[in-house]
Amino acid sequence: xxxVTQTPKFRVLKTGQSxxxxxxxxxxxxxxxxxxxxxxxxxRLIHYSVGEGTTAKGEVPDGYNVSRLKKQNxxxxxxxxxxxxxxxxxxxxxxxGQGTGxxxxxxxxxxxxxx
Amino acid sequence: RKEVEQDPGPFNVPEGATVAFNCTYSNSASQSFFWYRQxxxxxxxxxxxxxxxxxxxxxxxxxxxxASQYISLLIRDSKLSDSATYLCVVYLTGGxxxxxxxxxxxxxxEL
Numbered sequence: 001x002x003x004v005t006q007t008p009k010f011r012v013l014k015t016g017q018s019x020x021x022x023x024x025x026x027x028x029x030x031x032x033x034x035x036x037x038x039x040x041x042x043x044r045l046i047h048y049s050v051g052e053g054t055t056a057k058g059e060v061p062d063g064y065n066v067s068r069l070k071k072q073n074x075x076x077x078x079x080x081x082x083x084x085x086x087x088x089x090x091x092x093x094x095x096x097g098q099g100t101g102x103x104x105x106x107x108x109x110x111x112x113x114x115x
Numbered sequence: 116r117k118e119v120e121q122d123p124g125p126f127n128v129p130e131g132a133t134v135a136f137n138c139t140y141s142n143s144a145s146q147s148f149f150w151y152r153q154x155x156x157x158x159x160x161x162x163x164x165x166x167x168x169x170x171x172x173x174x175x176x177x178x179x180x181x182a183s184q185y186i187s188l189l190i191r192d193s194k195l196s197d198s199a200t201y202l203c204v205v206y207l208t209g210g211x212x213x214x215x216x217x218x219x220x221x222x223x224x225e226l
Binding site: 040043090102104 | 158159
């Protein structure tokens with residue numbers, strides 16, 4: 001099993017450009033998440049999904065959109081990139097119903113720089 | 116006040132030392148607690164869950180004090196490979212199985 005896979009791993013964007021980060025998981029998890037991690041701020045939840053076709057806002061949703069059209073995929077879109085969105089983005093998934101409790105499994109991260 | 120607070124460190128310790136990290140959380144309704152480990156430029160990975168009765172996994176011991184709302188992690192006989200950032204994680208009630216992460220405590224184990 002690959003677990004949680006994110007693409008791309010690295011990207012440089014110009015201010016105002018748009019892009020989509022793709023997350024795929026092969027563990028049949030119901031829940032998926034997008035976090036960003038910045039120095040001194042820890043991991044902050046952007047958006048999350050509790051099942052196919054559903055999404056919800058997290059702690060820092062502004063400037064991002066998400067979609068969960070298929071259970072295994074969770075897309076994060078940046079509508080008009082800003083330098084403040086320079087960060088490391090982690091996708092994650094979990095499923096309490098599978099007996100793993102509240103354990104979250106992370107992808108390897110996507111390093112995004114907005115210039 | 117942050118929901119989950121940790122001393123950022125770094126903790127620089129010699130190999131073989133015992134080191135302890137503490138973490139405090141603000142919401143008394145918090146249900147589950149974890150320690151995650153994150154290596155430089157890598158994703159966080161679950162180190163261990165924290166149970167009310169305390170639990171041990173090899174050289175690692177986790178404790179929970181609900182009355183004082185803090186969690187601790189003790190590492191005995193530190194190895195060079197233990198060098199990493201340790202994240203305290205708290206599960207709060209609410210939709211989406213949401214976890215709240217502390218900012219992490221950096222550990223550097225030296226020869």
